[in-house]
Amino acid sequence: MKRLLLVFLLISFSLVLFSQQTINFTPSSNISAYTYEGIRSGVEKLKMNNYILGQVYKPGLYTVPDDTDFLTLLSLAGGPKEDAKLTKIRIVRPSSEGDKVIWVNFKKYLETGDPTLIPELKPGDTIIVSGTIFYAVSKVAKFLSDITIALGVYNIITGFK
Template identity: 70%
Template sequence: MKKVLISIFLIGITLTLFGQTSVMLTPSSNISAYTFDGARSGVEKLKMNTYVLGQVGKPGLYVVPDDTDFLTLIALAGGPREDAKLSKIRIVRPSIDEGEKIVWVNLKQYLDTGDPELIPQLQPGDTVVVSGTIFYAFSRIADFLSKVTIALSVYNLVTGL
């Protein structure tokens, strides 16, 4: 009976740790890429959906004015975290003709030089992906291994009784 309960417990932990869902986002041709903000602040602005993923303070969907640049979006998302890889940030840009286009941004070079030409303008549907450094990957692996070790220790403790 104990082994059955332990097995159910370990299966539950495994499903919790490895359970993921996959959602494919496909652009639809009948949906507008912009929304109209109206004259709330006296200035009429078109808004667009952009997404920020990865190593930023607040990843998610951001509805921003159509003249927003990359740096402003990163700032709105809480800025890069300390384990963010600033030299290789991707902007995945949907395109009807080509599918998806990848634009690479080197934010580290911008911070070193201050060259505004390195900061691209955003387009509707852009997804900014800020990857983690190798140290971030190492910490994720170490975290996973510690959870496996704890689960095995609990299993060994219960079956040894």
């Protein structure tokens, strides 16, 4: 009975420990990068679709005016998290020759206030805010902590001394 309980607990803990949600998204080739919202206040405005992923508080797809810059989209996404790597933020820009990667040093912008460091976005741009090395280390530490807990439960159940 103890062995059956032990196996059940280990399997249950393993499922929780290693479970992940898989999300597959394949954009259709006929999706436009722009959205037309009509005339508002006498001004015609096109909107474009941009993604922001990684270490921001609200990652996802944003439909923004076509004159939006990087700083505005980052603000709409809730800003960078405290473990975001601000020195190497990637903007992946699709083009007919293939994807082009633009690097943004947001930390340098915060230190200098130089507006030339903030690029204007193009339709279909994807902004990727990576985590720092401390973020990666904390993920490994959490994994090792979970393994230690599982081994502790195993030792308690089996009466290992």
